[in-house]
Amino acid sequence: MNLGKDNISSNPRCRILVAGVGGGACRVLDGILADWAEPPPMAAINTDDRALADSAIPLKLMIGRTIAKGMGAGGDAELGRLAASEDKDALRAMVTDYDLLILVASLGGGTGTGTAPVLAQIAREEGLLTLAYVTTPFAFEGTRRQEQAQEGMALLRQQADAVIGLPNERLHAMLPEGTPLSEAFAFVDRMMGAGIRGLWTLLARNNMLNLDFSDLQTLVENSGNECCFGYGAGAGTDRVEQALGELLEGAMLEKGRVIANSGAMLLCVAGGPDLALSELEKIHRRFQDAARPGARISMGAVVLEGWEGRLALTVLAAEHWMPPARSSGDITADDLFGAPRETAVPEGKGRRGRRAAQQSELSLVDDRGRFKDVAPTIHDGADLDIPTFMRRGIRIPT
Ligand SMILES: Nc1nc2c(ncn2[C@@H]2O[C@H](COP(=O)(O)OP(=O)(O)OP(=O)(O)O)[C@@H](O)[C@H]2O)c(=O)[nH]1
Ligand SMILES: [Mg+2]
Incomplete structure (x- = not known):
């Protein structure tokens, strides 16, 4: 089985796997493949034999044959979850050699919605950083799909390091009225593909101006699980x-x-x-x-x-960025005069000891100054947008 890993395995920067779960997501990956001269290692995962056969992605993983019989999950996310559980070992073997999983799912159906959180959990157990690019259904697809997508999203947020949501409805607003559905989906596919491509190219190559895996890691680990x-x-x-x-x-x-x-x-x-x-x-x-x-x-x-x-x-x-904890409680000149904070970049592969809590709500004091109209940056219960000397009640000699 050729994963195409050789392209990047010699590059110590970051080993990336792009995996699509379910029909819509696999079409996103097919779009990337068609448009990209040197595509990254990609995997198509589905419960649907025909959809997998139609995909041009070289690495295909059929899941849940016992439970879904190769027919898809029929819009049932629980079936999708069971299918992924049935083939946990194969999913684990698929991700284990990588540092970063870009997980693509079109939420709302059975396979993508049910499988994505299971795959993200496996990737987390294997020490990968997981970025999930997901779409949510168009309004006209109905409430059941919308609700199922939201439930899947909530589960995915618990397992992935960051979920990058792209509501189909928002993209709809960018298209001229009367755009046929097939074109609307093609537009979604292109947008997702462009985002994944931008990130992969910058992380996996030696570029003019590089981003490091640790830049991404710091962003997602402090993102409140949402980008x-x-x-x-x-x-x-x-x-x-x-x-x-x-x-x-x-x-x-x-x-x-x-x-x-x-x-x-x-x-x-x-x-x-x-x-x-x-x-x-x-x-x-x-x-x-x-x-x-x-x-x-x-x-x-x-x-x-x-x-x-x-x-x-x-x-x-x-949007829910929480700056990483500092190693020392000392007060520096930067604390007093508000210079940008240095980030302690976590070491090692993937995220271990990851931040569990979402940003909590605090009642705000009136000292937020120019930050009064923006979302607070809360860390360890302290609003970091309030200057440190105010938070700590330090008097500055004049
Ligand atoms: N981007 C994109 N999204 C799609 C496409 N087709 C469907 N979708 C969206 O994806 C959602 C889930 O549909 P699928 O991906 O077909 O469902 P699935 O995950 O394969 O699940 P089952 O077919 O029920 O096993 C739909 O509700 C649509 O919003 C497509 O071609 N491209
Ligand atoms: Mg399907």
Whole structure:
């Protein structure tokens, strides 16, 4: 079985597996495969024989043959979960040699919804970092699918390091009225594919401006298990403005609201050999201006052959960002004057000892100053957006 691992196994940076569970997700992967000269190792996982046979993904895993008989899970997430449980060992063997699992699922049906949390749990047990890219159904698909998707999402949040949700409804708002359903799904597939591609390219290669696995690890481990994903592209002399406009004013990130609220983000820039330093500076500055004060922005850039005149931006943003704990309780000048915090990057493969709690609610005091309109950054019960000297009641000599 050739997983195509050789491409990246010699690269100590990060071994990545992209796995799709269920019919919709496998179509996303097929789209990536068709569009990508050097695709990453990918796996298609399904309970449906025919759907697997139709997929061009070389590594296929049929799950739950006893329970689903190769016919799919018929929209029943419990059946999907049982199917995954039946083949836990095969799922474990599939992920074990990797550092990062990009799990793709179209929630709402039986296989993807039921299998995704089981696979994420296995990956966690094997020490991988798991990023789950998921879609939720269109409103017209009905309440049952919507509810099932939400239940699956809640379970997935408990197991994955971060869930990156892409509601089909939000994408719907980006398409002209009357767009046929097949085209709408194709658009979803392209968006998901672009996001996964941006991330993979930056993590797995030696690039002009690299992102490290630890950048991603720090983001997702402190994201409250939830990230938002955005994509923007442009071409020609105006490419930077086009891509920024799509990202910062488009529906995907709620017209900039998500960026304005995020405490940390990972920005991936892909361009051609003509990608200029001034363009990178401009992109970084615009994100700094659009983000909340003090937001941590990590940017990476990759130059792709044949991309002259083109630019694509992908962003992963953490709205519920909680800065990592500091090793010392000492008060520094940075505490007093508000310089950005250094991050202690966790060592070793994957996430162990991962943060369990979601951000809790606190009643806020009135001292939040310029942060009063943004979501608080809570760590160990303290609102880190309130200057440390105020939180700790320290008097500064004047
Ligand atoms: N992106 C994308 N999403 C799809 C596509 N087809 C269906 N979906 C979405 O995916 C959801 C789940 O459908 P499937 O992926 O077909 O379901 P499944 O996980 O295979 O589950 P079962 O077929 O019940 O075993 C649907 O409710 C749709 O919202 C597709 O081609 N592309
Ligand atoms: Mg199916």
